[in-house]
Amino acid sequence: MILRRPLLSLLSAIAFVIMLGPVVILLGVAFTAGSTLTFPPEGLSLRWFAAALEYRPFIDSLGTSLVVAVLSTAAALALGIPATLALQRGAVPGKAFIENLFMTPIIVPELVLGLALFQQLMVGFNITALGTLVIGHTVLLLPYTVRVVGASLALADPRLEEAARGLGAGPVRTFFSVTVPVMRPGIISATILAFITSLNNVPLSLLLTGPGVATLPVEMLNYVQSSFDPVVAAVSVVLLALSVAVALLTERLVGFNKVFGR
Amino acid sequence: MTPVVQLDGVGHRFGSAANGVAAVSDLDLAVRRGTFTTLLGPSGCGKTTTLRMIAGFIRPTSGRILLEGTDATDTPPERRNIGMVFQSYALFPHMTLTDNVGFGLRARRRPAAEVRKRAGEALELVGLSHAADRKPGELSGGQQQRVALARAVAIEPSVLLLDEPLSNLDARLRVQMRQELLRVQRETGLTAILVTHDQDEALQLSDTMVILNGGRLEQQGDPRTVFPAPANRFVAQFLGYDNFPEVPGFGPVTIRPEHVRLTAAVTGEEAATDSVELAGTVADVTYQGSHCLIGVDTAGGRLNCVHPGDDFRPGEAVRILLPRHRLVELADAHTPAGAR
Ligand SMILES: Nc1ncnc2c1ncn2[C@@H]1O[C@H](COP(=O)(O)OP(=O)(O)OP(=O)(O)O)[C@@H](O)[C@H]1O
Ligand SMILES: [Mg+2]
Numbered sequence: 001m002i003l004r005r006p007l008l009s010l011l012s013a014i015a016f017v018i019m020l021g022p023v024v025i026l027l028g029v030a031f032t033a034g035s036t037l038t039f040p041p042e043g044l045s046l047r048w049f050a051a052a053l054e055y056r057p058f059i060d061s062l063g064t065s066l067v068v069a070v071l072s073t074a075a076a077l078a079l080g081i082p083a084t085l086a087l088q089r090g091a092v093p094g095k096a097f098i099e100n101l102f103m104t105p106i107i108v109p110e111l112v113l114g115l116a117l118f119q120q121l122m123v124g125f126n127i128t129a130l131g132t133l134v135i136g137h138t139v140l141l142l143p144y145t146v147r148v149v150g151a152s153l154a155l156a157d158p159r160l161e162e163a164a165r166g167l168g169a170g171p172v173r174t175f176f177s178v179t180v181p182v183m184r185p186g187i188i189s190a191t192i193l194a195f196i197t198s199l200n201n202v203p204l205s206l207l208l209t210g211p212g213v214a215t216l217p218v219e220m221l222n223y224v225q226s227s228f229d230p231v232v233a234a235v236s237v238v239l240l241a242l243s244v245a246v247a248l249l250t251e252r253l254v255g256f257n258k259v260f261g262r
Numbered sequence: 263m264t265p266v267v268q269l270d271g272v273g274h275r276f277g278s279a280a281n282g283v284a285a286v287s288d289l290d291l292a293v294r295r296g297t298f299t300t301l302l303g304p305s306g307c308g309k310t311t312t313l314r315m316i317a318g319f320i321r322p323t324s325g326r327i328l329l330e331g332t333d334a335t336d337t338p339p340e341r342r343n344i345g346m347v348f349q350s351y352a353l354f355p356h357m358t359l360t361d362n363v364g365f366g367l368r369a370r371r372r373p374a375a376e377v378r379k380r381a382g383e384a385l386e387l388v389g390l391s392h393a394a395d396r397k398p399g400e401l402s403g404g405q406q407q408r409v410a411l412a413r414a415v416a417i418e419p420s421v422l423l424l425d426e427p428l429s430n431l432d433a434r435l436r437v438q439m440r441q442e443l444l445r446v447q448r449e450t451g452l453t454a455i456l457v458t459h460d461q462d463e464a465l466q467l468s469d470t471m472v473i474l475n476g477g478r479l480e481q482q483g484d485p486r487t488v489f490p491a492p493a494n495r496f497v498a499q500f501l502g503y504d505n506f507p508e509v510p511g512f513g514p515v516t517i518r519p520e521h522v523r524l525t526a527a528v529t530g531e532e533a534a535t536d537s538v539e540l541a542g543t544v545a546d547v548t549y550q551g552s553h554c555l556i557g558v559d560t561a562g563g564r565l566n567c568v569h570p571g572d573d574f575r576p577g578e579a580v581r582i583l584l585p586r587h588r589l590v591e592l593a594d595a596h597t598p599a600g601a602r
Binding site: 163182 | 343346348414
């Protein structure tokens with residue numbers, strides 16, 4: 001392979017270095033025994049992880065991040081699945097328009113969205129920072145759930161449900177024994193995508209954090225503004241590990257190939 | 263005997279009453295038990311719509327549908343006991359073949375042992391017992407089609423509906439599957455309605471063929487009755503009667519190209535009494551090996567002939583003999599809508 005297609009191999013290698021290089025450096029810095037963000041690290045230790053654990057805002061915000069990610073992913077699925085079902089299988093007038101409407105959160109700059117939500121929900125309706133965060137992330141994730149679940153439905157033969165009905169299954173049985181299994185790979189990939197997107201989001205969360213309530217990435221940003229030591233690197237590694245863990249867990253449970261391949 | 267399926271003036275309009283499309287209009291049809299009926303017609307003539315109304319996936323906008331003698335116009339599909347085979351197969355991708363075939367029986371809450379046994383029998387009927395534990399994605403198109411058939415047959419439906427089940431298969435497999443389909447239908451004694459736009463398929467399979475055009479019935483009957491005597495120009499054209507000549511002493515007639523005989527104009531043999539004779543000029547010759555397709559211009563229009571031999575050239579004068587018993591008189595002079 002390598003010998004046969006030297007240019008392709010070279011390009012892939014460069015891409016890997018560009019993508020993974022900084023991550024490797026970050027890992028190194030996180031485990032340093034020294035006290036500056038330098039690479040290569042000055043000896044190995046876990047002291048910066050210990051330091052991160054002792055810094056309350058990180059622990060609190062990690063909790064907030066997880067709560068927000070779980071709730072907004074669940075809400076985006078709960079809203080997105082019925083919406084995509086109606087769009088794909090129902091006779092909805094103005095289908096293309098509604099589909100595009102669901103895509104708008106991707107187009108609207110997140111800062112604008114954040115500002116709007118801040119104005120309307122937190123200031124206008126007095127909703128707590130946590131509540132606003134969950135609502136904001138739900139809006140942000142909705143396009144992903146609608147699109148990804150929709151894709152698995154669009155790929156499936158629309159006659160499947162009719163086949164089931166014809167064979168004697170009522171609407172409810174048809175839904176659970178045919179439609180849901182058909183959507184399953186889409187639901188799983190939408191869940192991973194949504195969870196990781198929420199966990200790592202900065203722009204939207206930045207505007208929706210209130211006193212004492214912030215997500216982990218936002219707290220990291222705050223931290224970097226005042227102090228510049230390897231603690232941030234250690235926390236980054238934690239965040240990275242969490243994202244990878246979610247992906248790996250899914251891989252173990254259902255198989256990545258089933259989710260993303262066909 | 264009560265027909266298994268009966269359509270009484272059934273029609274369906276898509277869209278609003280004012281500016282919709284009438285896909286099917288005023289269709290009457292009675293399907294006898296144990297027979298094979300085909301719905302035949304060009305693309306867009308309403309075959310699928312008719313089948314989907316019988317299955318209950320769409321509701322007629324006029325008329326009634328009777329199944330086993332009772333009005334089923336408003337019965338949902340799951341309570342009609344109908345086996346449907348889709349053009350796209352529509353096999354459940356996440357289930358094994360056994361589970362696919364057993365789906366209808368599970369929906370009927372039959373005991374697991376019975377489901378397994380009957381699904382096995384249905385798979386055996388189509389020769390796929392060895393693949394019972396595979397998923398549909400691992401099968402070829404022909405095999406998937408067999409599974410779809412087994413799945414529909416397994417519920418012992420009162421009628422089997424097939425929407426162009428063979429059109430996704432290559433030509434050889436299609437001919438083979440036709441035999442298979444006929445065998446399964448005969449072995450199970452099921453009543454079947456098949457949609458096709460392939461006249462060979464209809465001729466081979468049908469006890470009754472129903473020819474549709476623009477959502478209306480043109481002619482129906484046993485192929486041996488319909489084929490030699492198309493009722494009108496549309497049916498004739500659809501069945502390959504390419505010639506609609508003006509013949510002195512006749513009204514509108516048609517004749518198949520293979521029944522037109524050509525001889526050289528110069529031979530001057532005595533007039534044949536059993537044939538109508540015309541004079542013409544060869545316009546084009548298409549060589550086909552065992553025969554030639556010859557277009558001849560006559561005073562009554564162009565005639566296409568299948569001629570055994572390659573002894574005519576464009577420009578030659580010829581005598582044309584139309585055997586009287588091969589001339590089919592048509593009911594209509596005009597060209598019906600849709601017969602272009
Ligand atoms: N869902 C629909 N909405 C609007 N018009 C439709 C719909 N389905 C079918 N039609 C129209 O109804 C007419 C009959 O369609 P139908 O699918 O029954 O034809 P068909 O005989 O099965 O054709 P084919 O051989 O191409 O499958 C066509 O003119 C078609 O455009
Ligand atoms: Mg059709």
